[in-house]
Amino acid sequence: MDTGPPTPVVRTTPQLMFGLLIILVGVVFTLDSLEMLVAERFIAYWPTGLILIGAAKLWQARSGHGSSLGGVLFILAGGWMLLHTLDLVDVSIISLWPLLLVLAGSVVVWQSLRGRRLRGNEASDAVVNAIAILSGVQRGSRSRAFRGGELTAFMGGCEIDLRQAEIHGEAVIDVFAMWGGIEIKVPESWNVIGRMTPIIGGFEDSTRASGDARNHTLVVRGLVIMGGVEVKN
Numbered sequence: 001m002d003t004g005p006p007t008p009v010v011r012t013t014p015q016l017m018f019g020l021l022i023i024l025v026g027v028v029f030t031l032d033s034l035e036m037l038v039a040e041r042f043i044a045y046w047p048t049g050l051i052l053i054g055a056a057k058l059w060q061a062r063s064g065h066g067s068s069l070g071g072v073l074f075i076l077a078g079g080w081m082l083l084h085t086l087d088l089v090d091v092s093i094i095s096l097w098p099l100l101l102v103l104a105g106s107v108v109v110w111q112s113l114r115g116r117r118l119r120g121n122e123a124s125d126a127v128v129n130a131i132a133i134l135s136g137v138q139r140g141s142r143s144r145a146f147r148g149g150e151l152t153a154f155m156g157g158c159e160i161d162l163r164q165a166e167i168h169g170e171a172v173i174d175v176f177a178m179w180g181g182i183e184i185k186v187p188e189s190w191n192v193i194g195r196m197t198p199i200i201g202g203f204e205d206s207t208r209a210s211g212d213a214r215n216h217t218l219v220v221r222g223l224v225i226m227g228g229v230e231v232k233n
Helices: 014-033 039-043 047-062 068-085 098-121
Strands: 127-133 136-140 148-154 157-161 169-178 181-185 191-199 202-205 216-225 228-232
Touching: 014 039, 014 047, 047 068, 068 191, 098 169, 098 216, 127 136, 127 157, 148 157, 148 181, 148 216, 169 181, 169 228, 191 202, 191 228, 202 216, 216 228
Parallel strands: 127 148, 136 157, 148 169, 157 181, 169 216, 181 228, 191 216, 202 228
Antiparallel strands: none
């Protein structure tokens, strides 16, 4: 018995939420132009949009797509700005920008300590660890059982060549880039999954995965602040 085409499933994603917010803003300004309401009374509460986007990112992270860190940051930033709009806090979020440096330093320290532990527990070629601070670093691996690694770029760059390496199952690379960039080259037989949190930055997956890439998965996860991370063949 033909039941017809399946009903499409609407997923709550940050892109969907952002699109709905743009529509809402357009409706508010349209009604303001028609003198049916005063747009300023509603636009002042725009940080609520950041909270909704953060909630959508958290929901998306539950299914394994994306990072929950981004959702938490959006909710914290939106919540703080909303409290400031309501005069419940006196300190503007702009005054808290040094916390970005605290976050950056914490990530660098954590990755450095974790990288040492990985180097001690894994074969030297099975993991790739690099820290580029005001400099450039090039690394590579020919391991037949690549496991992942830790990459940090602070006002510098990392170039990682993994085209001669092999993955059996899944490998994870944790990355952090702030005012810098990271480039990772992988074989076409690898499937790349990006779980990045970009803040005024970007992540680009330019790979061309082949049909058997499901058995060789590289997960790239981490934080990008005013920088960029690219994975390509």
